[in-house]
Amino acid sequence: MPTDLPAPIQEVVVADKAALDTLLQGAKEPFVVRGLVADWPLVVAGLSSGREARDYLLARQKDRPFTVSIGPSEARGRIFYDDNMAVNIRSGRTSLREIFGQIDASETHPAQPIVYCGSIDMHAYFEGLHEANHVALGDRNCIASIWMGTPSRIAAHNDFPDNLACVAVGRRRFTLFPPDQFRNLYLGPVDNTPAGRAISMVDFHQPDFEAYPRFRDALAKAQIAELAPGDAIFIPSMWWHHVEGLDPFNVLINYWWRETPRYLGQPQDALNHAMMAIRDLPEQEKHIWRDLFDHFVFANNADVTEHIPEAARGILGPMTVENATKIRSFLLKALNQ
């Protein structure tokens, strides 16, 4: 076992909406706000019982099948790979009533199978749920999602958008690492993942330090917090997070947004493309491209454009909507060749 426990995530008190807004602006470090959403009706229902929270949700669902992930009880909530590197959950589509019926039946068993609805759009699948249970985030253009299920352990992964995650039902433990810790987390495959993002191969409950020695270095940088219903956590863009739903029934509602314009491309797409186009080139050629990327993308100093008349800079100029649209259309055509 590691001798030092990870540091606690910084906790802040926010007086009102404006204070939260100020805190979120340009926030680069994670923080926890205790009781931010303690007054949500869903939180209040969940404090009575899991079943009350489920009834509250059922009363507001739209009549359409939900995508649900089912996993074996032996996994003890850990959504991961099996011995053959196949993801250990399978997905189905059925009514929320059916899904919650399964949770009703297994809730009191010591070994619950995994029944998990992840990343469900609050507006597309519920009527009035968001209106009665949400955090006002100003003019940020957010994706609001709900995550519901039995005890779960989601391996450390990261997301590109900023993330405000609110624990509505059940306790949840978050273990966070700064973006640069990816080398020490031993990431798995990029194209075979439980939910679209590469995950750490390390079992945080029983770390195999022989197989993953650098995980000790990651732990030295880790921050941890256990959240109760009503608490919220801010996870900045690209921070790694390992998330455990600790109670027989857990619900999380989260908001994703990006601080940069939405017309910009997805950096992960650029990385994937670079793997295809550049990674397997001869060393010498790769070196040339590294140099070009440094010049045009990472440094992007004045010497890229100062010798070109401003009106003639095209996509080398500021990345406006027009320029982004031009590149998108160019790439679509080029990739289809």
Place this chain on the structure above:
Amino acid sequence: MSKHAILNSADHNRLRVRPERSAELGDAVMCCVTFPDEFRNVQNHYPILFQLSPDRDTFTALALFGFENGENLFLDAKGWNARYLPLAIDIQPFLIGLSADADGEKQVHIDMASQRVSHEDGVRLFDDAGQPSPYLEEISAKLGALDVGYQGAADFLSALRDYNLLEPFSLDIELADASKNRLVGFHIINEERLRALDASELGALHRAGHLFPIFMALASLSNLGAMAAQKNLRLNAD
């Protein structure tokens, strides 16, 4: 540049509008905005495609007339070859104007910079007594339909998103001269996902009035073939 004015019989009594269709009057356009209420009529001639706004935020439904900017394969020297004109084209050079207070009645505006606006040729908007001409009455009704249609479109387009029914679309057209044209940047309805919807989802879409226009949009895609053939014909004629 456009120059919008509130239409009124005092200022615009002698004004005429040229309703015929030609490239000179601004009809050489590749597409125009459309909306579910007119999909049945639109799909009879034109492909209906969807386009994400540049900020990747909202979708718009479009009726397609050509494969590149400035190309309208329905337009020739004699005019516009289709029995139905999408309303967004039909009402030009008129626009819907909001009155100063938000709840007030909407007004008919006219773009005075349009080539269609004339003092000699075309159809009069008002008679000598200042009464609206039958042409203007018709335009007012169309503007009303357009306004209602746009408002209904938002719901429809967000339902397509909620049910994840749109997919990116690209079309390769190889022409008679062996040149290759590629149409990119549009979305269409994903048939597979539509087929995978269950009875409750179809029921909800139907009750909201969205199912019918979904099928109209799908059916409209068969017009792409006719447009490619038209493009080939023009190529051979040149």
